[in-house]
Every structure is written in structure tokens, then in C-alpha cells.
Amino acid sequence: MTWLEYNEALQELRTDSEVVVGTGAQATWRVRRADLMPRHFIVSTSADGAAIRPFSSDAVVTVNGRQLGAGNSRLTDGDLIGAGSGEFRFWATVPGETRSVAKAPVAAHLLDLRRHSALSLHRVSTGIGRDDSNVLVIDDDAAASFHAEVRREAGGHALRASDSGPVRVNGRVVSAPVMLNEGDEIEIATLCLRYTREELPEGVGAEMAQRITSSIGEEMAAVQSRRVRSSSVEGLSSAVTVRAPMRAVAFVSSVIAAVAIATLLLLHRGP
Structure with a gap:
């Protein structure tokens, strides 16, 4: 039995x-x-x-x-x-003395070495995608609204990909749920994360929730910032260029007015 x-x-x-x-x-x-x-x-x-x-x-x-x-x-x-x-x-025969008892959840993180940050996987479910309701929000048009999910199950963590966009684990596209192992690299849109159960590297802090702008988004933001600064400088230069001739005209006008007043005074006094 x-x-x-x-x-x-x-x-x-x-x-x-x-x-x-x-x-x-x-x-x-x-x-x-x-x-x-x-x-x-x-x-x-x-x-x-x-x-x-x-x-x-x-x-x-x-x-x-x-x-x-x-x-x-x-x-x-x-x-x-x-x-x-x-x-x-x-x-297979008589139940042994070892009993299956509930264990504490495995502590793990999704590590982003590029940004020196880590997302705690303490929840039963950690949603990843562009929608604001996800735990890990990715501001990237290449990411789907609900792109993937990491679930705490089977004594570890399983990665579940949606049908909305590709998800790669160690360079291989996955569709069915896959259990994550130490050091696995996960690629979602332009984001690359590493699964770890080990102690976080020095200088990397764990976060409960995270919002990430992709490298493309960061570059676009930098370009936009440079454009704003450039526009400000150009505006200032234009203002200086316009004001210079205006000041010259004002100076000439004041000189002409002074000469006219002096002439009138001389005529009024007579010879």
C-alpha cells in the first residue's frame, strides 16, 4: 500500500x-x-x-x-x-517518521546590476509589465501591459510568460512555466534581470516595488532634456541679438533729442 x-x-x-x-x-x-x-x-x-x-x-x-x-x-x-x-x-510502503511540514518561503530577488537595484520576491505573485498595477513596472513600448509573472511555488519561484511578448531565460524563449535557478538571466523587452537567492552585492538595495525606464527611454529623456536646454540657450541668444540693435536705436534717438533741445535754447536766447 x-x-x-x-x-x-x-x-x-x-x-x-x-x-x-x-x-x-x-x-x-x-x-x-x-x-x-x-x-x-x-x-x-x-x-x-x-x-x-x-x-x-x-x-x-x-x-x-x-x-x-x-x-x-x-x-x-x-x-x-x-x-x-x-x-x-x-x-511506497509505511509512512516514515519524516513529515512534510510547511516551510518558510524562499527569500529571493530579481537583480538589476545595470541600475544597482534588486526587487524582492516576497509576494506569492510578482507581476511584470507596462501596466501600473504590476509590481515591476517597465516604461518601455516593447513591454506588454502584463508581460510576465514570477510566482512563489514548488519550493522556489516559477516564471510564467504571457502570450503578449517574448520572455527569455538564459537566452532561450520560454512559453510554459519554468522554475528559476540561481543565476538565471531573464530578458523582458530591453530589461535583463538575474534571479538570485544569495546575499545581495554591496551597494545594492532591495525594493518592494519598482518602476524601470528602459535604456531607450532613458536615452530619449536625455535627448529631450538636451533639446530643452538648447532651446533655452537659443532663446536667450535671440533675445540678446534682438535687444542689441534696439539699444543702439534708443541711444541715437536720445542724442538727436538732446541736440534738438540745445538748438531750441540757442534760438530762444537770440544773438
């Missing part, structure tokens, strides 16, 4: 059967408070042993820290299954 364990609760796995684990009404074992999908993964048993597979391509499942693909993966006694924010333990 085999078992599946979660937080000291046991689900029996009978031979030649399937158990669907999730939060929905169609799940065989409904697990609350684990951030699971309605039907997250399936454990099937037969005379040859037990196997596990994600219910769909959107479901992230790990076994002993390794992300599973779409097909069946064989389970062995004591295997640790990560799904959502929960950890499950598979027992």
Missing part, C-alpha cells in the same frame, strides 16, 4: 488507480491553503509502482527539486513533491 502525505495528512493510493490533487471539486484529494490549481497533479499507481505528472502544462510540479515535464515520472519511496506553496511526500 502506498501513501501521499501533506502536513501530516495521509491519502491512500490504491493499486491501479489515479489520485488527482488540487483545490477544485473534480480533484480526488482537495488540498486547501497550498496555492494549488483546481487540478494540479496526478499520481497513478500500478503493480509496477507509482508515477506522477502535472495535470496540465500550466501546472508547475517538482520532485526532489527537479521540475517535471508533461509525461509520467516514476516515484520512489520518500520522494518530496513540490506544488504550489505546499510540499508532499510519497511513501
